[in-house]
Amino acid sequence: MRMYYELAKRSFQQQFAYRAATLAGLFTNSVFGVMLSSVYLALYWDKPENASVGGFTAEQAVTYTWIGQALIMPVIFWGWWLIIDTIRSGAVVMDMLKPMDYFRYWLSRDLGRGAAQVITRGIPTLIIGSILFDLVWPESWQRWVAFLISVPFAVTVSFCLRFMFNLWGFWLLDHRGISSLVILVTGVFSGHLLPINWYPPAIRDFINVLPFRSMMMTPVEIWLGQVSIARGLAMQVFWSAVMIGCCYLVLHFAERKVVVQGG
Amino acid sequence: MTMISVRDLRKTFPIKKHAGGFVGSLASLFRSEYEGEFEAVKGISFNIERGEMVGYIGPNGAGKSTTIKMLTGILVPTSGEATVAGMVPWETRKQLALKIGVVFGQRTQLWWDLALIESLELLKYMYRVPDDRFQHNLNTATELLGLEEFLRTPVRQLSLGQRMRGDLTAALLHDPEILYLDEPTIGLDIVAKAAIRDFLSELNRARQTTVLLTTHDLDDIEQLCPRIMVIDHGDVMYDGGLSDLKQRWGGRRQLIVDFASEPDVAISELTNGNLEVISIDGPRATIAFDRDSLSAPEVLSRAGAYGDIRDMSLQEPDIEDVIKRMYAGKIPAGV
Numbered sequence: 001m002r003m004y005y006e007l008a009k010r011s012f013q014q015q016f017a018y019r020a021a022t023l024a025g026l027f028t029n030s031v032f033g034v035m036l037s038s039v040y041l042a043l044y045w046d047k048p049e050n051a052s053v054g055g056f057t058a059e060q061a062v063t064y065t066w067i068g069q070a071l072i073m074p075v076i077f078w079g080w081w082l083i084i085d086t087i088r089s090g091a092v093v094m095d096m097l098k099p100m101d102y103f104r105y106w107l108s109r110d111l112g113r114g115a116a117q118v119i120t121r122g123i124p125t126l127i128i129g130s131i132l133f134d135l136v137w138p139e140s141w142q143r144w145v146a147f148l149i150s151v152p153f154a155v156t157v158s159f160c161l162r163f164m165f166n167l168w169g170f171w172l173l174d175h176r177g178i179s180s181l182v183i184l185v186t187g188v189f190s191g192h193l194l195p196i197n198w199y200p201p202a203i204r205d206f207i208n209v210l211p212f213r214s215m216m217m218t219p220v221e222i223w224l225g226q227v228s229i230a231r232g233l234a235m236q237v238f239w240s241a242v243m244i245g246c247c248y249l250v251l252h253f254a255e256r257k258v259v260v261q262g263g
Numbered sequence: 264m265t266m267i268s269v270r271d272l273r274k275t276f277p278i279k280k281h282a283g284g285f286v287g288s289l290a291s292l293f294r295s296e297y298e299g300e301f302e303a304v305k306g307i308s309f310n311i312e313r314g315e316m317v318g319y320i321g322p323n324g325a326g327k328s329t330t331i332k333m334l335t336g337i338l339v340p341t342s343g344e345a346t347v348a349g350m351v352p353w354e355t356r357k358q359l360a361l362k363i364g365v366v367f368g369q370r371t372q373l374w375w376d377l378a379l380i381e382s383l384e385l386l387k388y389m390y391r392v393p394d395d396r397f398q399h400n401l402n403t404a405t406e407l408l409g410l411e412e413f414l415r416t417p418v419r420q421l422s423l424g425q426r427m428r429g430d431l432t433a434a435l436l437h438d439p440e441i442l443y444l445d446e447p448t449i450g451l452d453i454v455a456k457a458a459i460r461d462f463l464s465e466l467n468r469a470r471q472t473t474v475l476l477t478t479h480d481l482d483d484i485e486q487l488c489p490r491i492m493v494i495d496h497g498d499v500m501y502d503g504g505l506s507d508l509k510q511r512w513g514g515r516r517q518l519i520v521d522f523a524s525e526p527d528v529a530i531s532e533l534t535n536g537n538l539e540v541i542s543i544d545g546p547r548a549t550i551a552f553d554r555d556s557l558s559a560p561e562v563l564s565r566a567g568a569y570g571d572i573r574d575m576s577l578q579e580p581d582i583e584d585v586i587k588r589m590y591a592g593k594i595p596a597g598v
Contacts, residue, residue: 003388010374010381017376017417094372096337099360100389259339259353 003100004108011112015120022120025073029121030128033069037062037133054197060224061195063136066129067220068192073121074114074151075158075215077186081175083166096258103247107159114155122151138223146229150219153236157214160243161186163250170254191217211239265346266441266473267311267334272343274304274329303329305497306343313440314471316463318488318505320478322586326497327477331443334475335365348440361390364434368446371430373418379429380414383436390437397436404432407462424455431459435466442466444476448483460486493586500589509580515539515551517578518562522546526570533565546573 044051044058051057056064083106086092095102129135138144165182169175187193189212196207196217207213214236221227277297304326311317321327332338334345336352336359345352348362373382387397405411408428413421421429427447434442444463448456464487466472476488484491484505491508493501501508520526524546531540537553552562559577566572 003385006385006388010377010385013381014374014376089370091370093332093337094365094367094370096356097335097360097363097365098389099357259337 004104007105008108008112008115011109012116015113015116026121026124026128029069029072029125030132033066033125033129034132036065036069037129040065054195055226056195056197056224057136059134059136062129062133063224064195064220066126066133066135067223068216069129070122070125071151071154071192071216071219073117075154076114076162077158077190077192077215078183079179080162081166081169083163084169084175087166087169092258096255102255103163103244103251106163107156107244110159110162111152111155114152118151136224139225142229143222143225146233147219147223150222150233150236153233153240154215154219156240157211157236157243158186158190160240160247161212161215163247167247167250167254170257186212186215189213190215191220195220211243214239264313265310266313266315266348267309267475268344268346269310269330269334270308270344271306272304272308272330272333272345273302273306273341274326274333274338275300275302275341277301302497304333304340307494307497307499309492309499309502311473311475313473314467315490316467316474316476316488318476318478318484318491319494320484320491320586321494321500325495327494328445330494331445331475331477335359335363335443361437362440364437364439364442366427366430366434366442366444366447368427368444368449371418371426372433373426373429375419376417378415379410379418379421382418382429383433386433386436392437396438400436400438401432404428404435404462407465408432408458424451424458427451427455427459431462435472438470439472441473441475444474444478446478447476448478448480456480456482463487493589495586495589500586508585515580516554516559517541517580518550518552518559518566519576519578520548520550520563520566520572521574522548522570523573524570526566530566530569533569538562538565546570 040061041058043053044061047053047058053061083092086095095105098105126135138147162182165175165178168178172178189207189210191207191213192215196204196213198204199207218227218232218236222229222232278299278301279297307326307330319327319330329338333340334347334352336347336354336356339353347359350359350362352359373379374385383401386392387394392400401410405414408431410428410432413425413429416425418426418429431447447463448459451459460483463474463476467474474487476483478484489504491501491503491505492499493508526543526546526548528543530543530548533550534540537556539551541549541551543549548566550562550566563572563575
């Protein structure tokens with residue numbers, strides 16, 4: 001276990017190497033936060049105060065927006081192809097020659113990365129959002145804690161999804177074909193694009209039985225008090241476990257593909 | 264004690280037809296069309312004893328990397344047997360990983376954005392290297408490879424030679440019994456090459472580490488490897504000492520003579536048992552001769568009888584040339 005902790009630690013440190021990129025990203029997230037918040041506020045313009053659309057008041061919708069912007073880098077909703085890059089460059093060979101579990105190797109790296117991004121991108125984005133808009137805060141310290149616990153689970157589910165999409169690269173060696181699929185799946189199904197409640201009932205019910213809402217919607221609901229802490233976290237734990245199982249299954253076939261046919 | 268034993272090891276790859284586009288890619292997940300098979304390694308056999316340093320050489324695409332991948336366990340052979348440190352590599356890849364060290368000259372296992380020492384310490388946990396062993400190995404490498412000046416520098420800022428020294432240290436922290444080196448000196452300057460060769464010699468002497476080395480650099484082989492194996496088109500063409508190889512396949516040196524004007528055509532009559540006039544191109548004549556029976560001045564003085572010599576240069580046979588000859592099956596005259 002010590003090895004995986006050390007991996008996460010190094011991955012964490014690595015994230016601080018590029019300060020200019022962090023600042024530029026923070027600026028972009030904030031601009032999008034302002035734009036999206038304005039759109040949502042326009043939606044509530046002629047409605048009475050405390051009116052609710054799909055279970056969200058205006059303040060809650062704006063808070064949803066800023067949580068979404070804050071989670072972009074920690075959770076990652078699209079465009080992460082580090083593993084495919086190692087497959088294409090052949091560096092994967094070095095990773096497979098190590099006395100370690102390949103899945104846990106990448107998971108610990110990603111959790112370390114996510115933790116650093118919470119600090120460099122997540123928290124600053126929320127602070128900027130709270131300065132510019134009235135946000136709703138978790139109503140109790142238990143909800144604060146639950147939200148903080150829900151983020152690593154969101155990262156885990158997101159990581160599993162990204163891991164599987166990347167392992168596809170063992171067969172395709174390229175990600176251009178599947179990039180659009182990833183954007184669709186994670187953007188819509190996680191609830192990052194729009195609150196899941198705002199979709200027509202049939203689509204909403206379908207999305208709600210998929211694992212992807214753990215990446216975004218569940219943490220938001222925990223923050224806003226729209227789900228009980230126990231239920232929210234239990235769903236995330238359940239989906240993390242299922243997704244990890246799927247990852248090992250895919251990894252099994254991917255490894256077999258490599259060792260039998262060559263990289 | 265035999266460290267690596269290989270019997271009739273063979274690997275073929277299917278040659279796949281590539282389908283284009285998104286739909287084509289999706290379809291290829293379920294059904295692949297194959298155009299045929301490529302035999303990368305054709306049933307090779309050899310043994311390597313503990314403490315041997317063996318040069319594994321051959322042109323690009325000869326099957327060197329495929330062999331090494333099978334011996335590390337990341338590639339399963341199509342047929343044949345192998346044991347490495349008493350284990351079948353592809354059945355026990357992760358246990359075997361603790362006993363082998365691997366360096367690919369064109370790749371790195373170091374973390375790009377972090378100081379070199381961070382990567383080395385990570386490997387300590389990964390391989391569960393005891394503290395005292397880690398410190399000892401790090402000190403040895405620091406002393407012999409001069410690591411201290413860049414131990415705290417981010418790897419992305421290291422020169423190729425420094426990075427290579429870092430990678431070599433990284434591969435040896437867990438005291439592997441076997442070291443696979445793939446082009447360890449590629450692209451390095453003379454000083455870095457010398458440091459790495461000295462380090463490898465010392466390692467082999469002090470720890471009896473078995474080394475299998477692929478290289479295109481003849482100097483690596485000459486200074487490090489008493490034994491070489493030449494592989495081409497998936498077959499072992501030669502297994503023995505370097506001097507023997509040169510004797511049998513490439514014992515001839517070449518003397519290139521530039522005359523003031525075109526030499527007398529009768530110069531081709533010089534050709535006999537241990538000397539051959541290979542070509543006459545304007546004022547330039549190329550003469551190959553057997554290094555054991557003739558000296559360069561002797562050949563030069565004979566050539567001088569056919570014209571006024573302006574310049575000359577002497578070429579030693581190089582390994583690529585030797586292999587080319589072996590593959591062509593052409594045994595040069597006079598050997």
